Amino acid sequence: MIRTGGVQQIARGLCQIMGREISKGNFNTNISQMTPRGTLQLPWSSINSVRTMAVLPWPFSFQPRDFSLPNSSWGSDMRRLYEHYNSQCEVETDDGEKKWGVWRRLPSYNRSLKYATGGVYLSKIIQSKARLFTRNIREQGAGFEYVVFVNKQEQKCVCVFQAGHLLEGPPGHVHGGAIATMIDTVTGTHATYLSGPVMTANLNINYRSPISLGSTVLLTCSLDKKEGRKTFVSCQVTNTDSSKLHTEATGLFLSITMGHLLGG
Numbered sequence: 149m150i151r152t153g154g155v156q157q158i159a160r161g162l163c164q165i166m167g168r169e170i171s172k173g174n175f176n177t178n179i180s181q182m183t184p185r186g187t188l189q190l191p192w193s194s195i196n197s198v199r200t201m202a203v204l205p206w207p208f209s210f211q212p213r214d215f216s217l218p219n220s221s222w223g224s225d226m227r228r229l230y231e232h233y234n235s236q237c238e239v240e241t242d243d244g245e246k247k248w249g250v251w252r253r254l255p256s257y258n259r260s261l262k263y264a265t266g267g268v269y270l271s272k273i274i275q276s277k278a279r280l281f282t283r284n285i286r287e288q289g290a291g292f293e294y295v296v297f298v299n300k301q302e303q304k305c306v307c308v309f310q311a312g313h314l315l316e317g318p319p320g321h322v323h324g325g326a327i328a329t330m331i332d333t334v335t336g337t338h339a340t341y342l343s344g345p346v347m348t349a350n351l352n353i354n355y356r357s358p359i360s361l362g363s364t365v366l367l368t369c370s371l372d373k374k375e376g377r378k379t380f381v382s383c384q385v386t387n388t389d390s391s392k393l394h395t396e397a398t399g400l401f402l403s404i405t406m407g408h409l410l411g412g
């Protein structure tokens with residue numbers, strides 16, 4: 149059976165990934181504003197560009213685990229920085245009302261989109277086994293422990309990242325590929341937040357000083373510019389008080405249609 153419903157389900161999944169809420173019924177209106185605890189419409193026109201595809205099940209049929217919440221493996225730096233940004237996500241007004249602050253924490257799951265990795269052409273076995281690269285190590289604290297906060301006003305985002313023992317490259321230090329993975333993930337998430345669905349076209353990385361295994365670092369990303377389909381984002385990886393630069397990078401992200409993802 150061919151319907152357009154799958155596109156909407158995938159878009160709803162993206163909204164959930166990005167920590168945004170949408171309501172049934174008003175899906176096609178074009179609103180980019182977010183209200184505290186309110187609904188949000190995707191400004192992404194590309195969502196509607198795939199007209200036909202097989203009906204797909206809702207990507208998250210159960211309440212998925214949010215991997216960006218504190219767990220027992222988080223060290224004191226990780227917890228302190230989490231609290232620092234998390235406390236600015238929701239503020240209380242004088243009359244006791246809660247409203248969004250300048251930061252938003254993005255929830256994080258171990259799947260990006262159930263059916264987007266190569267689309268409907270992948271075998272069911274691969275689809276069911278697919279996991280987000282950065283969230284595929286079961287043991288807490290062994291791999292990538294991280295949480296991303298976005299600041300829409302300043303078009304900036306930060307990621308607090310604790311590098312686990314399975315990410316070793318040079319003895320006692322984090323593998324350059326693991327650092328690149330985090331940079332790609334955070335700059336890509338930021339570009340998606342600002343521009344809708346994107347893919348990395350170019351990533352330039354300069355490694356300035358090694359990162360100790362087990363340590364917590366801060367990735368700070370900002371929008372450099374947008375030109376048509378191109379979103380340019382830069383990123384610095386520093387120690388937790390930003391006094392030491394570990395890595396710096398720039399990325400180019402190209403807006404894609406859902407058809408680009410689903411077509412493999």
Ligand SMILES: CCCCCCCC/C=C\CCCCCCCC(=O)SCCNC(=O)CCNC(=O)[C@H](O)C(C)(C)COP(=O)(O)OP(=O)(O)OC[C@H]1O[C@@H](n2cnc3c(N)ncnc32)[C@H](O)[C@@H]1OP(=O)(O)O
Nearest residue numbers: 165260332333336337340345346347348349350400402404
């Ligand atoms: C990801 C989807 C959304 C989900 C987000 C969920 C949110 C959070 C959830 C979970 C967090 C996970 C976050 C992970 C993020 C990771 C992201 C990745 O790692 S993506 C994988 C690696 N990237 C690829 O595999 C791309 C492979 N390449 C392509 O598919 C194409 O080349 C593509 C789409 C990048 C561009 O192809 P064209 O056909 O659409 O566009 P053309 O015509 O080639 O280029 C358009 C313009 O861009 C320039 N351009 C293209 N590539 C360039 C390059 N490498 N350097 C400089 N310019 C480039 C061209 O010169 C052209 O410019 P002129 O319009 O003429 O000015």
